[in-house]
Amino acid sequence: MQNAKRLLPYNPFFTSFSNIKAEIKHHSTYTFNTTIRTHLNSNHPEKALTHFTKFKEQGFLPDSFTIPSLIKLCFRLNQPPLHGENIHSFVIRKGYLQDIIVSTSLVEMYFKYGFFSGSCNVFDEISQRDVVLWTAMVTGFSQNGLLNEALEFLGRMVKEGIRPNGITVSSVLSACSKLMVLNLGRGVHGFSIRNNVSMDDMVLESAFVDMYVKCNNLNYAIRIFDRMKNRNSVSWNAIITGHAHNGSGENVLRVFKEMVWGGREQPGSSTLTSVLQVCGGTSDLLHGREVHGCIVKRCTCNLDRLVEDNALIDMYVKGGDLDSAVALFKGVPAKNLVTWTTMIMGYGMHGLSKEALELFNEMKESGIQPDSITFIALLSACSHGELVKEGEQIYMSMHRDYNINPEMKHFACMVDLYGRAGFLQQAYNFIESMPVEPTEFIWAALLSSCRIYKNLGLAEKAAKKALLLNQHNAGVYILLSRMYADSGQWEDLSKVRLVMKDLGLKPVTAHSWVELEGKLYTFTVRDRLNSCSDRMYRLIDTFKQRMQKVGCVSDDSGVGNNAREEEKESDLCGHTEKLALAFVLIKSHSQSLIRIGKNLRVCKDCHEMFKFISEFTDREIILKDPNRYHKFRHGQCSCSDFW
DNA sequence: GTTCTTAAAA
Secondary structure, eight states, X not given: OHHHHHHGGGXXXXXXXXXXXXXXXXXXXXXXXXXXXXXXXXXXXXXXXXXXXXXXXXXXXXXXXXXXXXXXXXXXXXXXXXXXXXXXXXXXXXXXXTSHHHHHHHHHHHHHTTOHHHHHHHHHHOSSOOHHHHHHHHHHXXXXXXXXHHHHHHHHHHHTTOOOOHHHHHHHHHHHHXXXXXHHHHHHHHHHHXXXXXXXXXXXXXXXXXXXXXXXXXXXXXXXXXXXXXXXXXXXXXXXXXXXXXXXXXXXXXXXXXXXXXXXXXXXXXXXXXXXXXXXXXXXXXXXXXHHHHHHHHOSSGGGGHHHHXXXXXXXXXXXXXXXXXXXXXXXXXXXXXXXHHHHHHHHHTTOHHHHHHHHHHHHHTTOOOOHHXXXXXXXXXXXXXXXXXXXXXXXXXXXXXXXXXOHHHHHHHHHHHHHTTOHHHHHHHHHHXXXXXXXXXXXXXXXXXXXXXXXXXXXXXXXXXXXXXXXXXXXXXXXXXXXXXTXXXXXXXXXXXXXXXXXXXXXXOEEEEEETTEEEEEETTOOOSTTHHHHXXXXXXXXXXXXHTTOOOXXXXXXXXXXXXXXXXXXXXTHHHHHHHHHHHHOOSOOXXXXXXXXXXXXXXXXXXXXXXXXXXXXXXXXXXXXXXXXXXXXXXTTTOO
């Protein structure tokens, strides 16, 4: 009998012909189902499609097991909704609709097409609903940003006695994160606890961490994160970006190190880019290089790390190491738009405007089309290099040659381009001719040019316009008060300060920083906290005297002649960059490049002294301010004294 | 013997 059973499909004596056919058919549908699933899982939708076509040509029909795979295949191939509707009517004809797995797939399909009533119709037809079907409804609404509907279904399922699971809740949470609705997110947190939703699900916990980070409640996020038994890339990444948003570079690096040392989780590319952004923002090359090392170790294939390479180039640019950025850029095998734009921006920030424009030509030759960000990079490169004519041409070509409409950021670049070059009237006319209402930042851009060229009348006008749009813009008050200080109008100055005080606005205190032997040193105005402060101040004085001897008059034009001593100190930049430079010169005798960062614009006085020191000590110095980089070498600066 | 629902990103 055993033997007979094995021979069954082949022996007409034991079974009728039609039975054999059914047997083969069933067998084939099963094989077909598994094959198509294998193709889908290995990401070969085309193979799945050819397989399906062959299957149909042989006269076979899909069964209920086939439907979910077919729907998945539709999405992978981006088929229009019509295809999906065919599936729906097939399901109804064959009576598969009450198969809950089939109907759940249909619900998901309609949500993906954005056809919500289609999902609801299917849902209403089903008599026996399980957690997964309910969850599909919640997920569908929440992924489409319809948070209220998602919450409604969450409540309804509980009322009907279906207990939501971790997946249900994390779906709602992601919508809360996207919409930044902290209170609802906390509500969902409470709901999950009340309804005994299992909380030791790693994905759910990560979703909570992510939600609290996105809703700007880092403390809650940290509390959950610290208690997690197992962490995944999402939770690590959420907490790292949370610290980054909070401006705490130290914590970012601390957590990142914990992650790497822990060794369990490989940092993903988004984690690496967050960390690199922090390193770039603080010019922390030391840690930036460590992350570079991580990436090199992790990636075996150069082609897989384009996003990381782009972030690295940006980090080196912002850390003031243009040479490394260029070297890396040249080595990237398949550069994309971001790669080119980052490098163009990098040249611009380092004062190499001509190189930026040449690189743009190379980019076009390689067949890559610029986008609006590329034009921001180009226009700001022109404004840093005083290339007014070139900037105008590029601005004109934006719409004419690339069909890109200039936006507010481009307008701001143009105002800056004219203003920085001293064409204040043209800058003003440009603002007047703009097709949209200028924002506060446009007027602030004009204001900062007015300060460079000491046009108090226009400055007051620009400041007024900017403050009308936002009376809390501290930068505007500060620029204006410096201009009053420059021209010795003490009454106006104290008026501005009074307004600032009333509004609770604090002037930004100047500080500079420098990295030495793996440590970061920070200097504030009239800082005497350092153990070698006395030597630093003496050294600065010595340089001042040497400069006077050779006829380099230190430029005090930034301060009016009748300025009081304390105004000189506080209203200029505070000269914290001088302190940082003196510190390095005392502490380090190597000939390596000196890199100093500053949170405010460099003042003329310090700029002159840095040039002198670079010649006198024969050292290269890079000074970063919020807008750009100055490279001092042999008594010259890369900005050609224009910044 | 198979099928359905989760989290972020330059």
